[in-house]
Amino acid sequence: MRVAIVGAGPTGFFLAASLFKSGPENLTVDMFEKTPFPFGLVRFGVAPDHPKIKNVTRGYQKTMDSPRFSFFGNVTLTEDGGQGHITADDLLRHYDRVALTVGCQDDRKLGIPFEDSKNSYSATRFVGWYNGHPEDRELNPNLKIKHATVVGAGNVAIDVFRFLASPHQRMAMTDASDHSLEALKTNTIEEVDVLVRRGAWDVAFTNPEVKELLDFEDVQFCFYPDLPPLDSPPPYADRTSTKNMEVFHELAGRRIENPRMTVNFRFQVSPKELRVDSDGQVKEVEVCHNELEIGETRSQLRQTDKTSVYPSQLFIRSVGYRGRPLAGIPFHQKWGLIPCDKKGRVTDLEGKVMEGLYVSGWMRRGPSGVIGTNKKDATEVGEVMLQDQRAHQTTSRRELESWHQTLLDGGAISKQDWGLLDAWETSEGEQLGKPRRKLVTLLEVQEALNKLKATSATA
Ligand SMILES: Cc1cc2nc3c(=O)[nH]c(=O)nc-3n(C[C@H](O)[C@H](O)[C@H](O)COP(=O)(O)OP(=O)(O)OC[C@H]3O[C@@H](n4cnc5c(N)ncnc54)[C@H](O)[C@@H]3O)c2cc1C
Incomplete structure (x- = not known):
């Protein structure tokens, strides 16, 4: 079973872990994230002077290390596709199940x-x-x-x-x-x-x-x-x-x-x-x-x-906070959320279920609760994703791989890239007596990656 998860925050990782735990052995997860970095608001929300809370990412990193897990950072779900962008249609074509764990991006x-x-x-x-x-x-x-x-x-x-x-x-x-x-x-x-x-x-x-x-x-x-x-x-x-x-x-x-x-x-x-x-x-x-x-x-x-x-x-x-509409996906303007049934199946505004599409985390419930609250939410949605039937023939393995390659050629950050960036950030931080020194812009990320890859090639 092929699963796509959009959004690399706590919910996305809790969901991936629960699918690996309860799903079939051939289940794979591909995670797509608009920033070059994983971990959502644990990286970009939790206060810098609360480092212990960020230890939760150790568990997410373990999930990421699974050979059944792939990461594509710097890839955004939008309507038009194009370089660095994917569409809901792309995902529903290539994957058996698609989960949106995009959090609440606006205020x-x-x-x-x-x-x-x-x-x-x-x-x-x-x-x-x-x-x-x-x-x-x-x-x-x-x-x-x-x-x-x-x-x-x-x-x-x-x-x-x-x-x-x-x-x-x-x-x-x-x-x-x-x-x-x-x-x-x-x-x-x-x-x-x-x-x-x-x-x-x-x-x-x-x-x-x-x-x-x-x-x-x-x-x-x-x-x-x-x-x-x-x-x-x-x-x-x-x-x-x-x-x-x-x-x-x-x-x-x-x-x-x-x-x-x-x-x-x-x-x-x-x-x-x-x-x-x-x-x-x-x-x-x-x-x-x-x-x-x-x-x-x-x-x-x-x-x-x-x-x-x-x-x-x-x-x-x-x-x-409030959710930001995603092109091609229904959006409830008043609530600022993606509409769904009680189990997290995405629906249109009339309540009709959209097969294969799920929502979990802040974008499902709204911006409340602590990080752990998203675990229960994600586990519940994960169970439904495994139970539901979908009459759907996904694209071939070769088509999927070629689509992945297009994303990587267009500048997507892979999990191997993240491994290099993570090591760089923590070692730079260590020298300054802090947990990590963050890279911020895509340009900084690309420059750092070029240097790190060149160094490891000559080593
Ligand atoms: C300022 C702040 C401080 C907090 N501090 C704490 C705390 O100390 N302790 C605690 O327990 N909880 C804290 N929380 C709450 C906690 O961060 C949330 O419960 C949790 O992050 C929600 O998880 P999520 O995965 O649903 O959303 P998010 O963490 O927001 O993750 C969503 C991810 O989806 C990505 N994304 C969005 N749109 C797209 C798109 N179109 N395409 C691809 N990717 C996309 C985003 O970049 C992001 O990485 C805090 C929240 C905030 C805002």
């Missing part, structure tokens, strides 16, 4: 005036920039400013805050991209506002991320309005929100002399408008204040007429 917007002005970004792109995603190489955010704003109450907002609040030497020990480390050297941010729509009991931060704030001992944390007392929690408070609140109180009670930076958690505010200077660069954010009505299961939010304006020369919104 949600706030829908406020001047949201796209200079130095205003989505966290999706900002995180991609500091993690060395090739598409975000040219973002070049200006950190030579005084006031930054991060909007959002989830862990990604805290990741962004930690990057901005880190001295260069702290991040230099990580696999953050070279260009972001250079930018950190120029960082003059004195104050960061974290804007949260609801109250301190309502945040979606997890405990380890909030506790980590205590490590920033030269940063003064302030909370507006004053934190609610610990001893009168709302009915929906749980262990996580209670522990978060305890840490918030500890941070609020800490008085730092001559702080390196001040962080203001501003609760119950929603950005209303960005204001820009004559160069179109963001300079202020106007917010409106919200009232909260505490309910049994959550708080209800009501916008008031009260507004405030805060300085903001760097504005980052972390309000969620």
